[in-house]
Amino acid sequence: MSWYRLTASVSNPADLEAARTLSERVYAVLEKNLERRLTIREPELHNQLRNISPWRHFDGAIVSSAAASDLIESMLLQEGFWCRLESSILDIHVGEGEIYLGVRIGDASAAEDIVCLGLRRVRHSPYAIVRPRVHPYxxxxxxxxxxxxxxxxxxxxxxxxxxxxxxxxxxxxxxxxxxxxxxxxxxxxxxxxxxxxxxxxxxxxxxxxxxxxxxxxxxxxxxxxxxxxxxxxxxxxxxxxxxxxxxxxxxxxxxxxxxxxxxxxxxxxxxxxxxxxxxxxxxxxxxxxxxxxx
Incomplete structure (x- = not known):
């Protein structure tokens, strides 16, 4: 996995335009690579939000790239929902005013698109985890x-x-x-x-x-x-x-x-x-x- 970081000044909830621009850039990469389905992983909900449902945003739920773009924007604005997003070519982790994009090794096309966006290469995402292989319960x-x-x-x-x-x-x-x-x-x-x-x-x-x-x-x-x-x-x-x-x-x-x-x-x-x-x-x-x- 090769990791890249995209940053923006999202200093307060009024800075909606910066969040929207950032999420749209990720959406463009997904669309260009015909990646229109992403999986929600490890969701967290700290405030009740009208647009978040346990039947649409559970761990493993599939969302469209457009819906994923909306979630990225919401996470940048820290509205109360957070998750990891995964596709066959990318892992997407959202932090405070930044997005980490992980490109799966061997996917040269997606990596080229991401480099063209001017993203900075980093060693890893601070939100990456190793999932247990066995079911604990x-x-x-x-x-x-x-x-x-x-x-x-x-x-x-x-x-x-x-x-x-x-x-x-x-x-x-x-x-x-x-x-x-x-x-x-x-x-x-x-x-x-x-x-x-x-x-x-x-x-x-x-x-x-x-x-x-x-x-x-x-x-x-x-x-x-x-x-x-x-x-x-x-x-x-x-x-x-x-x-x-x-x-x-x-x-x-x-x-x-x-x-x-x-x-x-x-x-x-x-x-x-x-x-x-x-x-x-x-x-x-x-x-x-x-x-x-x-």
Whole structure:
């Protein structure tokens, strides 16, 4: 892989023209090489955006070169979505005011086009990664969903996290009470999502102020970054919120700010039971995801 860097002054969201010019230059290279399909890899979503969907922007989703150009522009403007983009000739990584283009070895035509753009040759992209070859989690198959149903039957309710993209906005939280809600969650899974079924000891109702878990949260023995507040709702899919400190936690559970909270979920620490993880298959039924929870 040969890497090149393209830079522009995108110093603030008002500098839309610089971002558009930069993304159009990449689009021109793709079009000239008849490369009209790119793959989204390792998406992250840190803000809810109207034009980003878990069904169109999941890991492995195919987008047109025009749609990829729009994504590049959005990433340059740091609107909240980020991903790697890959085609048969290029890898595209977007940073702060810069784009790294990786040309696959042997593709002389694309390399020539990129050099003509005046790009600077660099040793590597700081966003390049080595992906594991093995799948770290079990598949989210019928056996996994049997375990989820058994958990719901045994506990009366269970918390399920579905992570389709990195970042808070890439989380989908479910509070499941019966088999029909489990089936609804099972039918609402974007490809390559990672599921995490939380142990019963990791969640509590907001009124359970005498519980050990509540005490641990209040005295700071649980990192607040590991805490999620789930909204009150009639539906299994719940809104979730984070807190950064004790004051935010107190204000949120007392409904002085944010969502109306019904449940509190805590990510287990290293010495506790982990959630049960499973990974969803691709659209063709094959499990390809190698992503890990951080």
């Amino acid at each position: 079990r598949p989210a198959d019928g056996k996994f969903w049997d375990v989820v149903r058994q958990s719901v039957d045994g506990c009366g309710e269970s918390v399920l996290l579905v992570q389709w993209a990195g970042g808070m906005a890439g989380e989908k939280w479910y509070l499941l009470h019966d088999g029909s809600e489990v089936s609804a969650a099972e039918a609402d899974l974007p490809p390559r999502s990672i599921c995490a079924l939380f142990p019963a000891a990791s969640s509590l109702r907001v009124e359970d102020e005498e519980s050990e878990l509540w005490t641990r949260i209040e005295n700071g023995s649980v990192p607040y970054g590991n805490v999620r507040l789930l909204s009150k709702s009639r539906h299994p899919l719940r809104k979730a919120a984070m807190v950064s400190d004790r004051q935010e936690f107190d204000e949120s559970v007392r409904r002085e700010r944010g969502i109306k909270v019904s449940h509190i979920v805590v990510w287990p620490q290293e010495d506790e039971h982990e959630p049960l993880f499973a990974v969803c298959a691709d659209v063709d039924g094959v499990v390809r995801s190698s992503a890990l929870f951080d």
